Amino acid sequence: MKEQVKPRVAVSKCLEFAACRWNGLKISSGVVKLLKPHVDFVPVCPEVEIGLGVPRPPIRLTAGDDGPRLVQSDTGLDHTEKMVAFVEKFLSQLGEVDGFILKERSPSCGMKNVKLYPGPGKVQSLGSKNAGLFGGPVMEKYPGVPVEDEGRLRNFTVREHFLTSLFTLTRFRAARDAGRMAELVKFQERHKLILMAYDQVKMRELGKLIANPEKRPVREVAADYRSVLLAALASPPQSGPVINVLTHALGYFKKGLLPAEKEFFLESLEQYRENRVPLGVPVAVVSSWIVRFDQPYLKDQYFFDPYPEDLIEVTDSGKGREL
Numbered sequence: 167m168k169e170q171v172k173p174r175v176a177v178s179k180c181l182e183f184a185a186c187r188w189n190g191l192k193i194s195s196g197v198v199k200l201l202k203p204h205v206d207f208v209p210v211c212p213e214v215e216i217g218l219g220v221p222r223p224p225i226r227l228t229a230g231d232d233g234p235r236l237v238q239s240d241t242g243l244d245h246t247e248k249m250v251a252f253v254e255k256f257l258s259q260l261g262e263v264d265g266f267i268l269k270e271r272s273p274s275c276g277m278k279n280v281k282l283y284p285g286p287g288k289v290q291s292l293g294s295k296n297a298g299l300f301g302g303p304v305m306e307k308y309p310g311v312p313v314e315d316e317g318r319l320r321n322f323t324v325r326e327h328f329l330t331s332l333f334t335l336t337r338f339r340a341a342r343d344a345g346r347m348a349e350l351v352k353f354q355e356r357h358k359l360i361l362m363a364y365d366q367v368k369m370r371e372l373g374k375l376i377a378n379p380e381k382r383p384v385r386e387v388a389a390d391y392r393s394v395l396l397a398a399l400a401s402p403p404q405s406g407p408v409i410n411v412l413t414h415a416l417g418y419f420k421k422g423l424l425p426a427e428k429e430f431f432l433e434s435l436e437q438y439r440e441n442r443v444p445l446g447v448p449v450a451v452v453s454s455w456i457v458r459f460d461q462p463y464l465k466d467q468y469f470f471d472p473y474p475e476d477l478i479e480v481t482d483s484g485k486g487r488e489l
């Protein structure tokens with residue numbers, strides 16, 4: 167029986183939670199909507215928290231001597247100090263979260279694609295590769311924790327990776343909080359194929375930690391394990407290792423399958439390699455075999471259902487696998 171876990175995720179409040187944008191609007195986000203029943207969301211609107219009203223004059227990032235400033239676009243009224251103080255306090259009180267979903271391009275919440283201007287008024291931007299005054303500190307203070315913006319989450323591959331790492335980290339938190347070595351061992355066993363797909367070197371490192379030859383306290387092992395796990399899940403898996411995992415899974419069904427079934431599966435792997443079908447296609451084939459043959463080892467592997475089934479969506483922003 168697989169555990170159901172609920173990730174704790176901090177989210178920009180204007181995404182599905184409140185009409186708190188500068189223009190008094192709320193943003194519709196398919197992924198936030200889908201996640202609501204499965205996640206404990208912590209909604210926050212940094213701009214409202216520092217006392218800016220709704221609606222309010224728009225603000226922007228401008229270049230300053232010590233880094234970007236947050237100023238009112240028309241007048242240059244500077245909100246930087248208030249925002250920095252709020253963010254510091256909020257993040258220090260937030261506690262452990264399993265991930266963040268942020269509003270894209272916002273001078274406060276944006277994580278990486280925010281426009282920077284030379285000053286207020288009608289001036290051309292200097293580029294759009296900056297983080298907002300909330301999004302930036304989030305990335306710094308939670309290294310390795312899944313942080314995405316709602317725009318990037320419209321991309322199928324980005325979303326798949328985000329959801330896999332989010333739910334994997336949440337299951338790890340549950341295993342760690344149980345405070346027993348046996349739970350960590352079980353976590354490692356059931357995530358073997360996910361780890362194999364993400365990072366084999368880190369997978370072996372995690373295996374050594376779990377073996378715990380020095381009989382260190384569970385809490386210490388778990389802390390080290392989490393650091394390595396975060397690093398292992400930092401980037402989406404490459405198609406090569408994923409195909410190796412699926413080929414390895416095929417080995418469990420050698421005797422029961424018809425040659426045509428194997429051929430169909432290998433063809434779907436090839437199509438996945440060529441980016442013509444999503445990973446879900448070959449995974450669905452193996453999942454059907456797991457049910458048919460009641461394969462006990464693969465049945466327990468989260469690789470085949472890393473997050474709740476109703477979060478699987480085939481829509482895509484059309485940006486393919488570009489990250």
Ligand code: SF4
Pocket residue numbers: 178179180181186187188210211212213214269272274275
């Ligand atoms: S992007 Fe962030 S600061 Fe702006 S309205 Fe949304 S939650 Fe508030």
